[in-house]
Amino acid sequence: MSSKKPTVPIVDFFKKKSTLNYLISFVVCLFLFYPIEYKVNGPFLPPERSLSAAIMGSIFGAGILSAIITFFTMSSSRYWLKPIVELIAIISRADNRITVKDQKMVIRSLKSQFGYYKAKRAYRYFQKIKDNDTISVSKACGKLNQVFESSNATVLLDVIVKIAVADQFMSKKEEEIVREIAQKLRVHPNVLNSILARRNFAWESRKWTQTGGANKKTTTSKSSKFRAYEILGIPDNSPFADVKKAYRDLAKIYHPDKVMNGVNKEIAKKQFQEISEAYQILKQK
Numbered sequence: 001m002s003s004k005k006p007t008v009p010i011v012d013f014f015k016k017k018s019t020l021n022y023l024i025s026f027v028v029c030l031f032l033f034y035p036i037e038y039k040v041n042g043p044f045l046p047p048e049r050s051l052s053a054a055i056m057g058s059i060f061g062a063g064i065l066s067a068i069i070t071f072f073t074m075s076s077s078r079y080w081l082k083p084i085v086e087l088i089a090i091i092s093r094a095d096n097r098i099t100v101k102d103q104k105m106v107i108r109s110l111k112s113q114f115g116y117y118k119a120k121r122a123y124r125y126f127q128k129i130k131d132n133d134t135i136s137v138s139k140a141c142g143k144l145n146q147v148f149e150s151s152n153a154t155v156l157l158d159v160i161v162k163i164a165v166a167d168q169f170m171s172k173k174e175e176e177i178v179r180e181i182a183q184k185l186r187v188h189p190n191v192l193n194s195i196l197a198r199r200n201f202a203w204e205s206r207k208w209t210q211t212g213g214a215n216k217k218t219t220t221s222k223s224s225k226f227r228a229y230e231i232l233g234i235p236d237n238s239p240f241a242d243v244k245k246a247y248r249d250l251a252k253i254y255h256p257d258k259v260m261n262g263v264n265k266e267i268a269k270k271q272f273q274e275i276s277e278a279y280q281i282l283k284q285k
Helices: 009-015 017-033 051-075 081-092 100-114 116-129 137-147 150-164 172-184 189-197 220-231 240-254 265-284
Strands: none
Touching: 017 051, 081 100, 081 116, 081 137, 081 150, 081 172, 100 116, 100 150, 137 150, 137 172, 150 172, 150 189, 150 240, 150 265, 172 189, 189 220, 189 240, 220 265, 240 265
């Protein structure tokens, strides 16, 4: 039985890019502020250097400088595209091999989600690491967690799920990987259920038991309401208070104004529209 290595909160804190950015900014500001002479002993005495004044100025200066660095870091696709591609490679080889058909699906999905130039760079990296056994869900998600808040990482999880179900089926192994990714990215299970509900696919383990749609003949009204509950990630016939809460939680994630420029806003825009439509259906009920 394998035992997990215990995590040390203080070590994890200093491993974060935001923390490192702040510490580096603080050192730079201290180096700049310390040579400045301050009139710390009164207006009539000659100015002199003050370490405490330099430290106080560096604390505020480092906050501003690190915020600027973090903004540009998080906006740059090269910081989040590689770990996303690593997760795509892991989900693509869930069935132990990546076929030519799988690779075509990957490049098509990358183009539709990220545009030609990002997709070209991403696919080049995909070819490089598709057979690399050293990449893992934990490592890739760890990189994303250093750059993104969980809400923005959730938007990128939509891309992973889309590629996982590109063949219209999700195997048990693919489901396990998707749920592991969601857990590592700190995505709530209800939000993951919402993501899965917004994709048109069948569970591979059940595909042989499904008929040609005979069991799906329900009224349009009932079908749309049931799907609306699924899209919001809550059980059907949930009270409206739960419906409103689920909608607000998802809106905080997918509203285009809440998504950073570094994450494809078109993904969030489309998903937010589906969530809003589902909410309106249940609201009218």
